[in-house]
Amino acid sequence: MSNRLLSALGGDSPLVLDGAMGTMLQQLGLGLGECPELWNIKHPDRIREVHKGYLKAGADIIVTNTFGASPKKLAMFGIEEKTEEINRAGAILACEARNLAGKDKTAFIFGGIGPTGELLEPLGAASASDLHQHFKRQTEALVSGGVDAVIVETMLSPEEALIAAGAAKAVDAKLPVFVNLTFDPTPHGPRTMMGTSPADFVVMIENQKIDLQGVGTNCGTGARDMLRVVESYRAKTKLPIVAYPNAGFPKMVNEQTVYDQTPDEFATEAEKLFDAGASIIGGCCGTTPEHIRHLKKKLVQRSPGPIGGGHV
Amino acid sequence: MNEESIKTALIAGQEKELCDLVKGELSNEESPKSILDTMMAGMNIVGSRFQAKEIFIPEVLFSARAMTSATNILKPLLTKSDVQPLGKVVIGTVLGDLHDIGKNVVGMMLEGAGFEVLNLGRDVAPERFIEAAKENGASIIGLSSLITTSMPQMKRTIELLEEAGLRDQVHVIVGGAPVTQDYANSIGADGYADEATGAVQKVKELLHLEQ
Incomplete structure (x- = not known):
């Protein structure tokens, strides 16, 4: 399975990753303060439907509904003991959706791992070894449910991101692992909340010698600001680059959050991420199956990649 | 008072150095209130650098932690009017x-x-x-x-x-x-x-x- 993924990544064609999960679940009735990952057990049918929607829209990769399912995060809802059940169910639901969509041979399942929300020592109370164990537990459950790869996403701390990546590799050294940080634009270029630049992060990855299959960025900004991030990565690494921006910026309309980019605007901006060197492109907050459908349409026209295009 | 050293230690987030400097000033009979004011001026600089995105969360947290430790040394010595909060x-x-x-x-x-x-x-x-x-x-x-x-x-x-x-x-x-x-x-x-x-x-x- 992972061989199929690696050869797909080695090709000239970009892979399309799915769009937002959280905002889709809100539309399906997820309440305020409710744990979204608990729906893997409570409402498996709804999670499967969201995945199917993205697969039908043309996503090559779907990410499991396990972003906040590290034991540390689940503990905030008092359900740490459900870590195995929730993560395993998340992986199985994505696999079932892929089967129902008739895409067993073409689509990939990425197990999503998000930040714990705690700061590492010495800034905060979390120890590296503790976080390693937590992420390992989450990865083991995702792997037992059948994911093809793990994507560590929306990370603000590069140290925490690499602890998660290292923990995933400790579960299975052959498991493909991707790691995304979230950057803000600053006058000095993109930086994480901790001050890390994309170039800094590449150096950290190289120093720690973690065998990543891709590095990238998601959330935080729309595609336009994300372009700088992809360019910075491309200048420093030959690893495949992952990029999934938000659908522009959030606005409140009648107490509902609306992101300001239409599917077509989003796809037009996101296509430029491919030119800048990203090979896995999708959507984050505010994106819907329609956004992904438009993105796929643009990117299919670009396959195989242009000769001498943005790709190193 | 060596205001610059205090500010420098605070901005660099050097907790021990800052506490030592504060103790030194106190033994020179510097007023606790003016030491506190100097540290606040230092935090102000930390704030503007953070705002300009020259420094980020880790630097701010280290500076804030150093300030808290040093303030704890001063607290018993401050008079009621010294510690009247702004709000x-x-x-x-x-x-x-x-x-x-x-x-x-x-x-x-x-x-x-x-x-x-x-x-x-x-x-x-x-x-x-x-x-x-x-x-x-x-x-x-x-x-x-x-x-x-x-x-x-x-x-x-x-x-x-x-x-x-x-x-x-x-x-x-x-x-x-x-x-x-x-x-x-x-x-x-x-x-x-x-x-x-x-x-x-x-x-x-x-x-x-x-x-």
Whole structure:
């Protein structure tokens, strides 16, 4: 399975990753303060439907509904003991959706791992070894449910991101692992909340010698600001680059959050991420199956990649 | 007093060095209040560098931690009038939201600027903000939201404040990644800032403390 993924990544064609999960679940009735990952057990049918929607829209990769399912995060809802059940169910639901969509041979399942929300020592109370164990537990459950790869996403701390990546590799050294940080634009270029630049992060990855299959960025900004991030990565690494921006910026309309980019605007901006060197492109907050459908349409026209295009 | 050394140690987040410098100044019979003022001036510099995105969360946290330690040395020596806070602020992340870090940075910056801060933590119900403000005589409530679904809780808190008849006495400031000035205006908040230093400036402005 992972061989199929690696050869797909080695090709000239970009892979399309799915769009937002959280905002889709809100539309399906997820309440305020409710744990979204608990729906893997409570409402498996709804999670499967969201995945199917993205697969039908043309996503090559779907990410499991396990972003906040590290034991540390689940503990905030008092359900740490459900870590195995929730993560395993998340992986199985994505696999079932892929089967129902008739895409067993073409689509990939990425197990999503998000930040714990705690700061590492010495800034905060979390120890590296503790976080390693937590992420390992989450990865083991995702792997037992059948994911093809793990994507560590929306990370603000590069140290925490690499602890998660290292923990995933400790579960299975052959498991493909991707790691995304979230950057803000600053006058000095993109930086994480901790001050890390994309170039800094590449150096950290190289120093720690973690065998990543891709590095990238998601959330935080729309595609336009994300372009700088992809360019910075491309200048420093030959690893495949992952990029999934938000659908522009959030606005409140009648107490509902609306992101300001239409599917077509989003796809037009996101296509430029491919030119800048990203090979896995999708959507984050505010994106819907329609956004992904438009993105796929643009990117299919670009396959195989242009000769001498943005790709190193 | 060696003001520059104190500021330098504070800005660099060198906790032990700063505490040693403070103890040294005290043994030279420097007034505790002027040492505190020097550290506040140092925190001000930390704030403007953070605002200019020259430094980031780790640097701010180290500086704030150093300042807290050094202030603890001074506390028993400060007179009541020395420690009269600029104002009392209740802060917290709203109901349904478990994010913590940004709001804590705002709290530290406010403390560094001389405010008394009551940090209610995360997932705080609107009622608790009102109770805490009432019990402590706070003049500012600071609300943080990092997920769009929790943002309506900000509006709810302002409504409750009105119902409690406290809207004239308490200013409400809001912040967090998805929150904007437009949103702040739309829910009738008194202030918004997109980062911690701006929040301190906003609080000073609302309390007419701007130098």
